[in-house]
Amino acid sequence: MDAAIRTRGLRKEFRGTVALHGLDLVVPRGSVFGYLGPNGAGKTTTIRLLTGLLRPTAGRAEVLGLDVTRAPDAAQRRIGYLPGRFVAYADLSSADYLRFLAALRGGVAWREVERLADRFDLDLGQRIGTLSHGNRQKVGLVQAFMHRPDLLVLDEPTTGLDPLMQQEFLTLVTEEAKAGTTLFLSSHILSEVEAVADTVGILRAGELVRTATIPELRERVVRRWDLTFTGAPPAEVLASCPGVRDLRLHGNTAHLALVGSAGELLRAIAPYGVENLETHEPDLASVFLRYYTDRQDGPDQGRDQDRDQARDQARDQESRQEPDREDQPWPA
Ligand SMILES: Nc1ncnc2c1ncn2[C@@H]1O[C@H](COP(=O)(O)OP(=O)(O)OP(=O)(O)O)[C@@H](O)[C@H]1O
Numbered sequence: 001m002d003a004a005i006r007t008r009g010l011r012k013e014f015r016g017t018v019a020l021h022g023l024d025l026v027v028p029r030g031s032v033f034g035y036l037g038p039n040g041a042g043k044t045t046t047i048r049l050l051t052g053l054l055r056p057t058a059g060r061a062e063v064l065g066l067d068v069t070r071a072p073d074a075a076q077r078r079i080g081y082l083p084g085r086f087v088a089y090a091d092l093s094s095a096d097y098l099r100f101l102a103a104l105r106g107g108v109a110w111r112e113v114e115r116l117a118d119r120f121d122l123d124l125g126q127r128i129g130t131l132s133h134g135n136r137q138k139v140g141l142v143q144a145f146m147h148r149p150d151l152l153v154l155d156e157p158t159t160g161l162d163p164l165m166q167q168e169f170l171t172l173v174t175e176e177a178k179a180g181t182t183l184f185l186s187s188h189i190l191s192e193v194e195a196v197a198d199t200v201g202i203l204r205a206g207e208l209v210r211t212a213t214i215p216e217l218r219e220r221v222v223r224r225w226d227l228t229f230t231g232a233p234p235a236e237v238l239a240s241c242p243g244v245r246d247l248r249l250h251g252n253t254a255h256l257a258l259v260g261s262a263g264e265l266l267r268a269i270a271p272y273g274v275e276n277l278e279t280h281e282p283d284l285a286s287v288f289l290r291y292y293t294d295r296q297d298g299p300d301q302g303r304d305q306d307r308d309q310a311r312d313q314a315r316d317q318e319s320r321q322e323p324d325r326e327d328q329p330w331p332a
Helices: 043-050 072-077 094-105 110-119 133-145 163-178 190-194 214-219 235-239 263-269 284-290 301-321
Strands: 003-014 017-028 032-036 058-063 079-082 151-155 182-187 199-204 207-213 222-229 244-250 253-259 274-280
Touching (some): 017 043, 017 058, 017 182, 017 207, 032 163, 043 182, 094 133, 163 182, 182 190, 235 244, 235 253
Parallel strands (some): 079 151, 151 182
Antiparallel strands (some): 003 017, 222 274
């Protein structure tokens, strides 16, 4: 398969912390891959490895056929990258800053910058320091897309964007994919990538716990059913139906959860007098959450913030000590 991204046993440790455990991943060219996982799962670490900003502890990553560790510059020229925390020179206008990046990179048509800014309703004349979080994110998106790269690696791309702009972004993603660009999007929200991704990978605690297409994920959706019979529900028939879970009876009504296809259940209950059938819309997010850790059910916001702060400090120290390229300009 012609892969835009191929990793083998890709691993990253930060002084005792294993952020990524031997990742094996293939992303076909021209596809949209949604990389999902809770906070701290290792999404950003993967992205920094794929873009050559971090060196792997073990394993390798190939991007567009190039070994990222050996040829980071050649790989970076063909990647559009939006970091999770996009920072830009506050004193420059968006136009000046994007001109500066375009000059560093080369091969940027200014009309492409204007076209993107127009789509995102971004005023290029305004000083970056005065922009809102969402508008600053738009500058980050423009710089990622402006050179028409073969691969876009976007870390939480819709952060700060309002719903209209999120939609505009997703439309742009679909158009780019149609034109043959590969897109790798990290997110912790399924709905964000659901509409555009061909495949999603779910990462938890540094391990890829599942890779699936959206239809495959949907097959694992749990639907809630309430079946009311004219008499007592046929409990044994229901319980022995494939996919039926969590069966509870209240009078003539059977409440159950159904995983996968409803065909067998409908056939099984047909001979019994069904008076009413209510199904509750499948919730893809609930399938997805099952792959998450328990923390997702009741995150302790305060502890999360402390952890994020400690992690940022550790990152700062780490990037001073390791021969990684995080602090270098993009592209290096
Ligand atoms: N430079 C670093 N030094 C030390 N630990 C790090 C460093 N970078 C990441 N980590 C640790 O690696 C793990 C994965 O972090 P990473 O930022 O890749 O997760 P993430 O999925 O992007 O999370 P989020 O959604 O919160 O951004 C975490 O335990 C984190 O604390």
